[in-house]
Amino acid sequence: MTAIAYVIGTAMSYPIGALMALGDTFGLVISAALAGVFVILVFRYTASQRNITAAKDAIYGALLGIVLFRHDTAIMFAEEWRLVKGALAHMKEGLKPLAVVIVPMMVIIGQLGLFYSYRPLTVGETAIVTVEGQPQDHHAIQEAVLQAAPGILVGTAALRIPAKNQVCWRIIAKAPGTGDIAIQTGGQTYYKSVVVGRRKGVVRLSPRRVRAGLLATLFESGEPLLPPHCPFQSIQVSYPPAALQVGPWRVHWLIGFMAVAMIVAFAIKGFLGVEL
DSSP states (O other): HHHHHHHHHHHHHHHHHHTTTOHHHHHHHHHHHHHHHHHHHHHHHHHHHHHHHHHHHHHEEEHHHHHHHHTTTHHHHHHHHHHHHHHHHHHHHHHHHHHHHHHHHHHHHHHHHHHBBBBBBBBTTTEEEEEEEEOOHHHHHHHHHHHHTEEEEEOOOOOEEGGGTTTEEEEOOOSOOEEEEEEEETEEEEEEEEEOOOOOOOOOOSSEEESSOOOHHHHOSOOOOOTTTTTTEEEEEEEBOOOEEETEEEEEEHHHHHHHHHHHHHHHTTTTOOOO
C-alpha cells in the first residue's frame, strides 16, 4: 500500500505542480475551485437528490413544529424525534459521496501540503535532521554518521536518543541550492534532499523520506521510499512552517483551500441542481 501511495502521490504532483507554476496563490485557488466542482459532481451522481430533499424538508418541518408547539410537551418531543430522524437520513445520504471523495481529496490535500505547508531554509537558518531507526535495530542508530551536502554545515555532533531509537544533528544553511545529505551506517548510505534559498513561487518540499507508512507517504514525503532493507524508518528535516499572507493575517493554507472550495461548491450547486 505504501508503494501504491507513493506512485499515486507522484502522479498527482505533476498536474498540481503545473498549476503551481502559474503562481502560488493562483495555483491554490484553481486547485480549490476544481476540488469544489469535483465534490459537487460526486454528490450529483452518487447521492439521491430526492432523498436529500425529503430529509431536509423533514428537518425544516420539525424545526417549525418545535417552535409552533413549544407549549405542548408531547408534540414538541415528537417533533424533536422527527428532527433526529431527518438529520440521520440526511447524514446517511452523504455517506456514499463521502466514500467516493475521501481518498482523492486526501491525495490532493497531501500533495498540496508539500507545496504549501513548509518553506525552504534560508541562508544562515538552522534545522534539525532526525533519523529514526527500526524498532529491532539499535546498532544502525549508534553507528549513523551524517555527511552534509554542499552549502550545508553540520553544526553539532550527533545527539543519540536510545529511548526513541533516534539520532539528531543540527545543520546550518550556508548557500542556496538543492542537495542531498547522506546518512551512513553499516557500510550503506541513504540520502535525504535539502532545499535552501527562496525561489519564485512555491517549492515542493519533502520533510521526511520514509521506508513505509501510508499517511506519511501521502502527507510528508515527496521522495522515493527508502529501500526495504534500510535500517531506518525515516529521515526528517525540520523545514520551517509556511503560511498564506491574506492582508494583515497569516493563515494556514488549508483554511484558504477549504474556503475557496466551499464557495465554489455552493455557487454551482444550484446551477447543477444539486442538494447538499
